[in-house]
Amino acid sequence: MMRDVGFLYSHSRLSSFDNCPRAFRYRYVDKITVDVQSIEAFMGKLVHSVAEKVNLVTATGKVPSLPSVLRRYEIMWDEAYHPSQVRVVREGTEPDLYRSIGARCTENFYRRHYPFDLDESLGIEEKVLFNLEPTGKYKLRGVIDRLVRTRADGIEIHDYKTGQRVPSQKIADRDRQLALYQLAVRERFPDEPVTLVWHYLASDRVRTSERSPEQLEALRAETVERIDVAEAETEYSPKTGPLCGWCEYNDRCEAGRSHLGLEPPAAESEPPHTVPDAFETASPPADEAPPADLEPAPPVVETPTQVLEPTRPEPTPPARQLDLFS
Numbered sequence: 001m002m003r004d005v006g007f008l009y010s011h012s013r014l015s016s017f018d019n020c021p022r023a024f025r026y027r028y029v030d031k032i033t034v035d036v037q038s039i040e041a042f043m044g045k046l047v048h049s050v051a052e053k054v055n056l057v058t059a060t061g062k063v064p065s066l067p068s069v070l071r072r073y074e075i076m077w078d079e080a081y082h083p084s085q086v087r088v089v090r091e092g093t094e095p096d097l098y099r100s101i102g103a104r105c106t107e108n109f110y111r112r113h114y115p116f117d118l119d120e121s122l123g124i125e126e127k128v129l130f131n132l133e134p135t136g137k138y139k140l141r142g143v144i145d146r147l148v149r150t151r152a153d154g155i156e157i158h159d160y161k162t163g164q165r166v167p168s169q170k171i172a173d174r175d176r177q178l179a180l181y182q183l184a185v186r187e188r189f190p191d192e193p194v195t196l197v198w199h200y201l202a203s204d205r206v207r208t209s210e211r212s213p214e215q216l217e218a219l220r221a222e223t224v225e226r227i228d229v230a231e232a233e234t235e236y237s238p239k240t241g242p243l244c245g246w247c248e249y250n251d252r253c254e255a256g257r258s259h260l261g262l263e264p265p266a267a268e269s270e271p272p273h274t275v276p277d278a279f280e281t282a283s284p285p286a287d288e289a290p291p292a293d294l295e296p297a298p299p300v301v302e303t304p305t306q307v308l309e310p311t312r313p314e315p316t317p318p319a320r321q322l323d324l325f326s
């Protein structure tokens with residue numbers, strides 16, 4: 001039965017429901033937390049952390065050297081990586097492969113933005129929270145990797161991806177996450193053109209997209225409807241598929257284990273079925289985290305760095321370039 005209270009959602013939360021209602025239930029209804037994550041998620045979060053540090057430093061006008069940034073990435077990997085808490089799903093791959101892909105993402109991020117004065121950062125890892133409709137019943141929250149003002153006085157919403165797959169332009173034009181962030185900032189920038197920008201760091205590709213006011217309005221209405229569907233759900237049926245291998249709950253989910261050809265769980269854990277508090281304030285485990293990149297295909301293989309767009313000049317150490325991260 002629908003509750004006449006407010007709902008706080010995020011893109012991650014909605015995606016979880018779309019991908020598998022059972023996983024949604026484990027995470028957001030039963031609030032089961034797990035301390036193991038996929039290595040793709042681990043690497044993605046690490047690259048985001050390094051990018052955030054670089055963005056914060058360069059916003060002050062200083063530029064760390066590329067070697068010092070890469071060194072910082074390696075140090076952070078060594079400090080954070082605990083084999084018992086990071087799961088490698090793809091057969092035949094080793095943690096070092098992901099470590100090297102993360103280093104490549106970090107280097108591509110640096111080279112793409114060097115010398116870090118191409119635009120202005122208006123926000124870095126900026127949290128947003130906004131009403132989807134005037135009553136305030138439906139709230140959306142999220143984190144914008146980087147909010148940018150361009151030299152042409154336009155606004156850009158940047159997002160960093162570390163997955164191997166680069167979606168088609170058609171898929172980018174339908175993407176929900178950054179369009180929701182545009183809804184979040186549109187009152188701040190009512191007159192400036194807003195562009196959505198995805199940086200696919202592993203392959204050094206960039207996708208951009210724009211939304212018309214009509215498209216944003218349709219997205220707003222669709223999102224409210226989707227939240228209503230999620231809130232009215234009672235079955236939370238498992239939706240098995242390639243993502244089961246990466247699912248943090250596949251140790252307890254009988255359908256998922258069967259799909260993966262694994263033994264049933266010793267006793268499928270069915271914790272008390274509770275409903276989430278309205279406007280819960282506790283941080284859900286992966287809600288505001290960088291995307292987990294749970295992309296089932298294609299297989300991760302180490303390939304030479306692809307520079308598929310115009311090559312940028314080699315960073316040369318200017319006088320103001322510092323070993324800030326040493």
Ligand code: SF4
Nearest residue numbers: 020238244247253256
């Ligand atoms: S293992 Fe698969 S079916 Fe089960 S909760 Fe996870 S994604 Fe859903």
